[in-house]
Amino acid sequence: GAVVSQHPSWVICKSGTSVKIECRSLDFQATTMFWYRQFPKQSLMLMATSNEGSKATYEQGVEKDKFLINHASLTLSTLTVTSAHPEDSSFYICSARDRTVLSYEQYFGPGTRLTVT
Amino acid sequence: DAKTTQPPSMDCAEGRAANLPCNHSTISGNEYVYWYRQIHSQGPQYIIHGLKNNETNEMASLIITEDRKSSTLILPHATLRDTAVYYCIVRVANTGNQFYFGTGTSLTVIP
Numbered sequence: 001g002a003v004v005s006q007h008p009s010w011v012i013c014k015s016g017t018s019v020k021i022e023c024r025s026l027d028f029q030a031t032t033m034f035w036y037r038q039f040p041k042q043s044l045m046l047m048a049t050s051n052e053g054s055k056a057t058y059e060q061g062v063e064k065d066k067f068l069i070n071h072a073s074l075t076l077s078t079l080t081v082t083s084a085h086p087e088d089s090s091f092y093i094c095s096a097r098d099r100t101v102l103s104y105e106q107y108f109g110p111g112t113r114l115t116v117t
Numbered sequence: 118d119a120k121t122t123q124p125p126s127m128d129c130a131e132g133r134a135a136n137l138p139c140n141h142s143t144i145s146g147n148e149y150v151y152w153y154r155q156i157h158s159q160g161p162q163y164i165i166h167g168l169k170n171n172e173t174n175e176m177a178s179l180i181i182t183e184d185r186k187s188s189t190l191i192l193p194h195a196t197l198r199d200t201a202v203y204y205c206i207v208r209v210a211n212t213g214n215q216f217y218f219g220t221g222t223s224l225t226v227i228p
Binding site: 093 | 153162
């Protein structure tokens with residue numbers, strides 16, 4: 001149980017275009033999902049907290065107009081990288097917390113590798 | 118959330134116990150210690166967590182010092198598949214739920 005999926009697993013896009021990444025909780029409902037970014041040989045950096053039915057909370061230094069987050073249902077959150085540039089190339093990872101369980105751990109997705117050319 | 122300090126890298130012989138230390142000297146009384154690991158190009162995987170008592174599960178054991186200022190993750194019989202980056206994180210349970218990852222320890226299990 002407690003599986004989180006991401007789609008796509010990898011994507012290549014041209015500079016200036018937008019790309020959407022989906023994060024789904026497959027067997028549980030998640031009122032809260034989190035988005036992380038990871039550059040090569042670096043640690044995960046929290047970008048934003050996504051709450052179902054409300055606006056996302058962004059970490060300091062993360063541009064909310066560039067990284068659009070939508071959490072329209074209890075099983076789906078999307079991250080849209082708008083007007084992508086090569087410096088946005090990174091590994092994007094989401095995680096989710098099961099709303100029905102007093103659970104201390106987060107369940108992470110497998111990640112999406114974005115390459116902007 | 119308290120800051121953690123981990124050695125950047127460690128090696129361990131296959132079949133031996135891997136002991137990964139973590140310092141969290143500023144930990145608060147209501148903060149838990151969590152361990153996650155990340156195998157190359159995958160999402161992090163939960164290993165174990167604890168508050169002040171030692172914990173054990175099918176993957177590992179967590180030893181927390183009495184003053185809670187440090188802890189050690191023990192993989193009892195390391196295999197090649199345990200090669201990964203291991204992250205020690207301290208966090209108050211059920212408050213915001215954000216995880217802030219440090220730099221972690223890159224563990225290499227050697228045949």
